[in-house]
Amino acid sequence: MNSELGQLPETLQEAIVYFSDPDRAHTFAAALRWPNGVTCPRCGSKEHSLISTRHLWFCKSCKKQFTVKVGSIFEDSPLGMDKWMMGMWLIVNCKNGISSCEIARDLGITQKSAWYMDHRLRRALHSGSFEKLSGHVEADETFIGGKARNMHVSKRARRITGTGGKDKTAVMGILERGGKVRTAVIPNRKKKALQAEVKKHVEAGSALYTDALLSYEGLAGDYAHQVIDHAVAYVDGKIHTNGLENFWSLLKRGINGTYVSVEPFHLFRYLDEQAYRYNHRKATDLERFKEAMVNVSGKRLTWNEATGKQMDSATCIN
Numbered sequence: 001m002n003s004e005l006g007q008l009p010e011t012l013q014e015a016i017v018y019f020s021d022p023d024r025a026h027t028f029a030a031a032l033r034w035p036n037g038v039t040c041p042r043c044g045s046k047e048h049s050l051i052s053t054r055h056l057w058f059c060k061s062c063k064k065q066f067t068v069k070v071g072s073i074f075e076d077s078p079l080g081m082d083k084w085m086m087g088m089w090l091i092v093n094c095k096n097g098i099s100s101c102e103i104a105r106d107l108g109i110t111q112k113s114a115w116y117m118d119h120r121l122r123r124a125l126h127s128g129s130f131e132k133l134s135g136h137v138e139a140d141e142t143f144i145g146g147k148a149r150n151m152h153v154s155k156r157a158r159r160i161t162g163t164g165g166k167d168k169t170a171v172m173g174i175l176e177r178g179g180k181v182r183t184a185v186i187p188n189r190k191k192k193a194l195q196a197e198v199k200k201h202v203e204a205g206s207a208l209y210t211d212a213l214l215s216y217e218g219l220a221g222d223y224a225h226q227v228i229d230h231a232v233a234y235v236d237g238k239i240h241t242n243g244l245e246n247f248w249s250l251l252k253r254g255i256n257g258t259y260v261s262v263e264p265f266h267l268f269r270y271l272d273e274q275a276y277r278y279n280h281r282k283a284t285d286l287e288r289f290k291e292a293m294v295n296v297s298g299k300r301l302t303w304n305e306a307t308g309k310q311m312d313s314a315t316c317i318n
Helices: 012-018 022-033 081-093 100-107 111-125 153-160 191-201 242-259 264-279 285-294 313-317
Strands: 048-051 056-059 136-144 169-176 181-185 207-211 224-228
Touching (some): 012 081, 022 081, 022 285, 081 100, 081 111, 081 285, 111 285, 136 191, 169 191, 169 242, 181 264, 242 264
Parallel strands (some): 136 207, 207 224
Antiparallel strands (some): 136 169, 169 181
C-alpha cells in the first residue's frame, strides 16, 4: 500500500477519523483500484495528468476526463469518497447488517441515498467464482419472508391462512466445511432446481450431506451422498447440515432484526452481503474492507436496475 496513506485504520473509531479527510479517502480508493498506477478506465492508457483540486485525471490518449468513480459502483454518485468509504466499512463489518436508516443517520445523508448506496455496495460484494466446492459439503434450503407481526393487517390476515412457504422465497445454500458458502435464490424446492445448483457448485466425488428432502435423491451417482433425517436426529457423526443451519440463522437474524422486510426482488443482494461476511469471517475488519474495495470496479448498478425498472445482470448470475 502506498506510503502516503499513513497508518491504516484497524477499528471503526480509527476508520471514522481516517476517512473524515476527503483527500485521504480519495487517495486510498485510487491506490486500491490502481495498485500499479492510475489507468484510464476507458482506453487503458497510463498517460494522464492530475487536477488535484478536483480529484480528476485527464487522459492524454483518449482526451477524456475521469475520476476514481468511473466504471465502478460509485459512478455518477454525488456523494464524496469519504462517505462511500464509511458506508463500505459498516456494511462489511456489522455482523447483522446495517439498515439504510442507520446509514443515513451515521453519514448525514437521506434515507433514499443510503438505500441506493447499500444496494450498490452489495453489488460489489457479489462473487461470481467458477471454482467448485469440494471435500465435505453441506447443501440445504430454506424459505425467507417477513414475520406476520411486522406486516400490515391486510397482509397479515392473508399470511395466517397459509402454511409452509406460502408468500415466502426459496433460497439454497451450499457450504464447504471450514471454507466458503454459496447462496442462490431458487424458483422452488423441486429436484431439477436443487440438483442443478449442487452440480453447478460442488465438485464430483465430494462428500455431500443433505436432509431427507426427496429432491436430493439421485445424487449418489456423482457424490458420496449421505442423508440426515431431521425427524429422527439432527446429527449422526459427520452427517449433518448444522453449518448451513447456523448460516441461515445469521441471515434471518439480520433480515428480521435489521432490515425487517426484504422484497424478493432484492433478496439475492442480501444473500451476497451475508455470504461475503461469512466467507471472510476469519479476516480482520481492515482486511474485509480492503477486499471489498478491490472489487468495486466493473460492477455499476444504476437506479433503474436497483428499483426494478431495468433487469439487473446480477440477477442472471444468481
